[in-house]
Amino acid sequence: xxxxxxxxxxxxxxxxxxxxxxxxxxxxxxxxxxxxxxxxxxxxxxxxxxxxxxxxxxxxxxxxxxxxxxxxxxxxxxxxxxxxxxxxxxxxxxxxxxxxxxxxxxxxxxxxxxxxxxxxxxxxxxxxxxxxxxxxxxxxxxxxxxxxxxxxxxxxxxxxxxxxxxxxxxxxxxxxxxxxxxxxxxxxxxxxxxxxxxxxxxxxxxxxxxxxxxxxxxxxxxxxxxxxxxxxxxxxxxxxxxxxxxxxxxxxxxxxxxxxxxxxxxxxxxxxxxxxxxxxxxxxxxxxxxxxxxxxxxxxxxxxxxxxxxxxxxxxxxxxxxxxxxxxxxxxxxxxxxxxx
Amino acid sequence: xxxxxxxxxxxxxxxxxxxxxxxxxxxxxxxxxxxxxxxxxxxxxxxxxxxxxxxxxxxxxxxxxxxxxxxxxxxxxxxxxxxxxxxxxxxxxxxxxxxxxxxxxxxxxxxxxxxxxxxxxxxxxxxxxxxxxxxxxxxxxxxxxxxxxxxxxxxxxxxxxxxxxxxxxxxxxxxxxxxxxxxxxxxxxxxxxxxxxxxxxxxxxxxxxxxxxxxxxxxxxxxxxxxxxxxxxxxxxxxxxxxxxxxxxxxxxxxxxxxxxxxxxxxxxxxxxxxxxxxxxxxxxxxxxxxxxxxxxxxxxxxxxxxxxxxxxxxxxxxxxxxxxxxxxxxxxxxxxxxxx
Numbered sequence: 001x002x003x004x005x006x007x008x009x010x011x012x013x014x015x016x017x018x019x020x021x022x023x024x025x026x027x028x029x030x031x032x033x034x035x036x037x038x039x040x041x042x043x044x045x046x047x048x049x050x051x052x053x054x055x056x057x058x059x060x061x062x063x064x065x066x067x068x069x070x071x072x073x074x075x076x077x078x079x080x081x082x083x084x085x086x087x088x089x090x091x092x093x094x095x096x097x098x099x100x101x102x103x104x105x106x107x108x109x110x111x112x113x114x115x116x117x118x119x120x121x122x123x124x125x126x127x128x129x130x131x132x133x134x135x136x137x138x139x140x141x142x143x144x145x146x147x148x149x150x151x152x153x154x155x156x157x158x159x160x161x162x163x164x165x166x167x168x169x170x171x172x173x174x175x176x177x178x179x180x181x182x183x184x185x186x187x188x189x190x191x192x193x194x195x196x197x198x199x200x201x202x203x204x205x206x207x208x209x210x211x212x213x214x215x216x217x218x219x220x221x222x223x224x225x226x227x228x229x230x231x232x233x234x235x236x237x238x239x240x241x242x243x244x245x246x247x248x249x250x251x252x253x254x255x256x257x258x259x260x261x262x263x264x265x266x267x268x269x270x271x272x273x274x275x276x277x278x279x280x281x282x283x284x285x286x287x288x289x290x291x292x293x294x295x296x297x298x299x300x301x302x303x304x305x306x307x308x309x310x311x312x313x314x315x316x317x318x319x320x321x322x323x324x325x326x327x328x329x330x331x332x333x334x335x336x337x338x339x340x341x
Numbered sequence: 342x343x344x345x346x347x348x349x350x351x352x353x354x355x356x357x358x359x360x361x362x363x364x365x366x367x368x369x370x371x372x373x374x375x376x377x378x379x380x381x382x383x384x385x386x387x388x389x390x391x392x393x394x395x396x397x398x399x400x401x402x403x404x405x406x407x408x409x410x411x412x413x414x415x416x417x418x419x420x421x422x423x424x425x426x427x428x429x430x431x432x433x434x435x436x437x438x439x440x441x442x443x444x445x446x447x448x449x450x451x452x453x454x455x456x457x458x459x460x461x462x463x464x465x466x467x468x469x470x471x472x473x474x475x476x477x478x479x480x481x482x483x484x485x486x487x488x489x490x491x492x493x494x495x496x497x498x499x500x501x502x503x504x505x506x507x508x509x510x511x512x513x514x515x516x517x518x519x520x521x522x523x524x525x526x527x528x529x530x531x532x533x534x535x536x537x538x539x540x541x542x543x544x545x546x547x548x549x550x551x552x553x554x555x556x557x558x559x560x561x562x563x564x565x566x567x568x569x570x571x572x573x574x575x576x577x578x579x580x581x582x583x584x585x586x587x588x589x590x591x592x593x594x595x596x597x598x599x600x601x602x603x604x605x606x607x608x609x610x611x612x613x614x615x616x617x618x619x620x621x622x623x624x625x626x627x628x629x630x631x632x633x634x635x636x637x638x639x640x641x642x643x644x645x646x647x648x649x650x651x652x653x654x655x656x657x658x659x660x661x662x663x664x665x666x667x668x669x670x671x672x673x674x675x676x677x678x679x680x681x682x
Contacts, residue, residue: 058608059581060615231610240400250612264605267399269572271591271621274401278619280612 003028004316005070005100012053014259016327020053021071021320029104031083036093036105036118038077041340043098044132045313045322045331046166049073050257071323073098076121076132086120092128093118094136101316101339126298133334134170134301134308135294137283141251142170143293144286146178149249149279150225154179157219159238162229162254163203164191164309166334170297171227172201173306180225183218185211185234187329194332198307211237222246230255232262239270250280258327309333344369345657346411346441353394355600357668361394362412362661370445372424377434377446377459379418382681384439385473386654386663386672387507390414391598412664414439417462417473427461433469434459435477442657442680467639474675475511475642475649476635478624482592483511484634485627487519490590490620491566495520498560500579503570504544505532505650507675508592511638512568513542514647521566524559526552526575528670535673539648552578563587571596573603580611591621599668650674 002025009022031037049072051057052065065071075098079091087093095118097103105118121131133139145167146152158175162168163184172195175182184195184203195203204214215223215237224246226238231253238248256262270276300306311331313322319337326335343366350363372378390413392398393406406412416439420432428434436459438444446459462472474480486508487493499516503509504525513536516523525536525544536544545555556564556578565587567579572594579589597603611617641647652672654663660678667676 058610058614060585060611235609244401250609252613253610256610261607261610263607264609266602266604268576268591268605269399269594269597269602269621270401271619272593272623273399274621275623275626276621278612279617280610280614281616282613285616 001028002026003100003102006316006319007070008053008065008067010067011055016050016053016258016324018320018324021323023317023320028102031081031104032106034084034106036079036084036087037081038093038095038097038103038105038118039080039339040075040077040098040101040103041338042076042129042132043319043322043337043339044074044076044137045319045326045335045337046073046137047252047254047257047327049099049323050327070097071099071319072096074132074137075099075103076128077103087118092121092123094121094131095119099316099319129310129336129338130301130308132336133166133310134297134306138166138334139170139297140283140286140290140293141167142174143297144281144283144289145171145227145249145251146175147289148286149281150227150247152178152180152225156224157181157183157221158225158227159215159219159223159241160184160201160227160229161206161234161238162186162252163201164194164332165229167251168227168229169195169199169309169333170306173199173300174297175227176201177300177305181219183215183223185214191332194309198309206234212240215241225249227251228253232256236265236267239265239267239276242270242274242276244274244276246274246276248276248278250278254327311335313337315339342369343367344441344443347657347660348411349394349406349408351408352396357391357394357599357665359661359665362664364658364661369443372422372445373447375425375447377420377425377428378422379434379436379438379444379446379459380421380680381416381418381439381442381444382679383417383470383473384660384663384678384680385415385417385478386660386667386676386678387414387478388593388595388598388668390440390664391668411438412440412660413437415473415478416440416444417469418444428459433462433464435462435472436460440657440660470651470677470679471642471649473677474507474651475638475647479507479675480511480638481624481627481631481634482508483515484638485622485624485630486512486568486590486592487516489627489630490622491568491588493519493521493566497565498522498524498562499566499568500556500560500564500582501525501542501568501570502547502575502579503527503593503595504542505535505673506570509568509570510536510540510650510674511647514540514641515638516568517542518641518646522560524556524564526555532673535650539650547575553581556582566590568592569594573597577606577608580606580608580617583611583615583617585615585617587615587617589617589619591619595668652676654678656680 164186222243232255505527563584573596
């Protein structure tokens with residue numbers, strides 16, 4: 001038995017392609033004192049790993065991966081062997097060493113967006129994979145973005161970009177539950193139909209015309225708040241559409257991940273002219289809210305008020321396909337790779 | 342007697358030049374019911390008027406002036422004739438119709454940055470012109486920027502750009518008085534000397550080398566807060582230098598006023614990676630703090646803790662020269678044009 005994993009074959013020149021990643025094998029590692037060996041069962045496929053495939057990463061971010069390095073990402077697995085007093089064989093744990101079948105984890109595990117050391121997950125009767133999605137970092141990102149960053153209130157009109165994605169679809173629905181007026185944008189007619197018909201969120205396809213005109217059609221009086229997963233031209237359009245004293249939560253900037261990052265918005269001065277606020281954040285800064293979020297979101301999932309869509313790929317062989325599919329906009333909701341099938 | 346005023350002769354192509362402005366004459370207007378006629382004594386020369394000389398203005402801002410239109414700006418004057426029950430001849434008033442010798446003001450006067458209708462000024466024993474500077478909009482901008490926008494605390498390291506300017510020099514000094522560690526930047530060795538030697542603020546000349554290296558030399562551990570009067574490359578450097586959870590007050594973007602506005606910062610994603618906050622503002626949103634600010638700042642001016650530098654031009658003929666000098670960086674502190682000499 002070997003430990004199959006996805007590694008960076010070469011640094012992508014522009015858009016990520018299949019040839020930039022490769023499936024490789026290595027011996028299954030042996031846990032040393034204080035370490036645990038985990039058999040991964042679910043891999044979270046998130047756009048942010050793309051940032052680390054470039055030659056440089058933004059100030060304050062994790063360093064770039066080098067060709068030959070294993071990719072990393074949030075994952076869920078079962079402890080096979082424990083040499084740590086904190087874990088026992090059979091424990092379900094979440095951690096940051098995804099994109100591989102077996103993970104060796106210590107107390108000083110790699111940190112991703114504030115998520116660090118492995119944590120035991122008590123899934124109870126719930127599907128464990130939800131702890132990578134609506135009850136995990138995607139849920140916490142949506143929850144903290146609305147509550148802490150935007151301080152959303154029911155009188156607000158909110159625009160969520162990439163609203164059919166893992167975080168966006170949760171943010172749009174949680175905002176609706178809180179009474180806000182929500183509009184969403186996505187990258188295909190199918191995603192727009194999902195938002196409109198399944199989630200009840202008025203939405204537009206950003207390929208279909210001018211962002212500003214599409215926004216104005218759904219929110220003729222402008223918007224009060226913007227949950228940004230895209231950056232680039234979407235952020236520019238939001239700055240134009242925001243009413244005075246509007247707020248922006250900068251969560252992601254996927255438009256700039258896969259290829260050359262766009263320049264910043266040319267209309268940033270509207271921050272001054274309209275007295276706007278913008279705040280960037282990552283879920284890892286809000287882990288103190290995780291229990292509260294889980295209780296609330298689990299309730300909405302149970303009573304059907306929150307719909308959780310997933311796109312699931314099977315096997316470690318499919319992990320890089322999953323990433324490419326997600327980056328190109330081909331997946332809806334939370335993208336996962338299942339190893340335990 | 343005619344009313345001499347500065348008007349836009351033609352729309353500037355790039356940098357503003359003397360030929361884009363002209364001194365013109367018109368009859369002194371007669372006040373109608375509810376109106377007052379004011380003889381202007383001091384004109385505030387502010388960079389923001391440059392924004393309205395372009396063909397389009399940012400969303401949320403005042404509309405562009407057209408060739409032939411009189412320039413406007415904050416001003417101080419004496420009521421010559423009143424047909425309003427609220428004012429009497431001899432009253433000292435502040436208002437928004439500068440760049441002219443006589444101003445006709447009604448109750449629905451033009452609004453500039455939240456400053457609107459004429460207001461009576463009780464200068465007491467203080468120089469009236471201070472109510473256009475440290476006790477007026479410059480003071481309120483610095484005060485609100487530190488207290489309300491940056492929520493400055495004594496543990497913070499603050500960078501103030503354009504720190505030898507009207508707002509910047511007040512912000513830098515007020516922050517020092519509050520116990521923060523302050524560094525400043527300016528555009529000439531003379532201004533840097535003024536900051537260092539007269540205000541006691543460590544400073545660098547942004548022409549002298551890389552902004553990031555200059556910042557790192559004065560604040561090796563990075564900065565916590567940035568008071569932005571410049572935008573462009575300064576804002577980019579601040580995003581790089583800010584520590585996690587840092588804050589930015591966007592007050593002005595003078596680098597983009599006089600000519601083509603630069604693109605937004607290419608490193609805006611550091612807002613996400615470092616969890617930064619940015620908020621734009623104008624003093625006009627904080628007029629409820631004006632009395633508190635005046636009391637505090639007047640105290641510092643009286644006891645010598647706050648140094649107020651001015652660059653004064655004489656006569657309406659010099660108003661456009663004053664504006665050109667300020668935009669080119671040739672003035673220090675508050676730039677004023679005195680008509681009452």
